[in-house]
Amino acid sequence: MVPMLLFAALSAAAPIFARASEDIWGIAPCELCLWQRWPYWVAAGLALLAALWPRGRRALGGLAILAVLASGAIAAFHMGVEYRWWPSPLAGCQAPQATPGGSVDDMLRSLAAAPSKPCDAPAYLIPGLPVSMAAMNLLFALGLSALGLILLRRGDRA
Numbered sequence: 001m002v003p004m005l006l007f008a009a010l011s012a013a014a015p016i017f018a019r020a021s022e023d024i025w026g027i028a029p030c031e032l033c034l035w036q037r038w039p040y041w042v043a044a045g046l047a048l049l050a051a052l053w054p055r056g057r058r059a060l061g062g063l064a065i066l067a068v069l070a071s072g073a074i075a076a077f078h079m080g081v082e083y084r085w086w087p088s089p090l091a092g093c094q095a096p097q098a099t100p101g102g103s104v105d106d107m108l109r110s111l112a113a114a115p116s117k118p119c120d121a122p123a124y125l126i127p128g129l130p131v132s133m134a135a136m137n138l139l140f141a142l143g144l145s146a147l148g149l150i151l152l153r154r155g156d157r158a
Helices: 002-025 031-052 054-082 104-110 133-157
Strands: none
Touching: 002 031, 002 054, 002 133, 031 054, 031 133, 054 133
């Protein structure tokens, strides 16, 4: 039970930290940044269920690990967008384009309600360290997934 609670807490910590980085350090998220957060919430919920339902612990724990890996996959894709290896297919990831011939009122109406940034503009938490938030998420997802596997195996032996 305790290992799955730890996994749930660490899964929830990732999107909470990402949100805190917006409020504390003013790091603006892009649409892909926001997509990376959802699988962690799914993983936290599945891990909580695994802690509460011992008979389903292995299956639910495995699904929680897969959810964390899904966030890591989105982060890897996001890194490819940041390095400009490929474009993002999401419309919200594109920088706003001025339309020629439109009025200022037309341009103002076309702006998003909330400010956004293009997904190919990496956000760095630590100045001078060339590791973007997407890269940190990928590393965290891989580490948390490995920890999840260790916790599941340790639970099987107990």
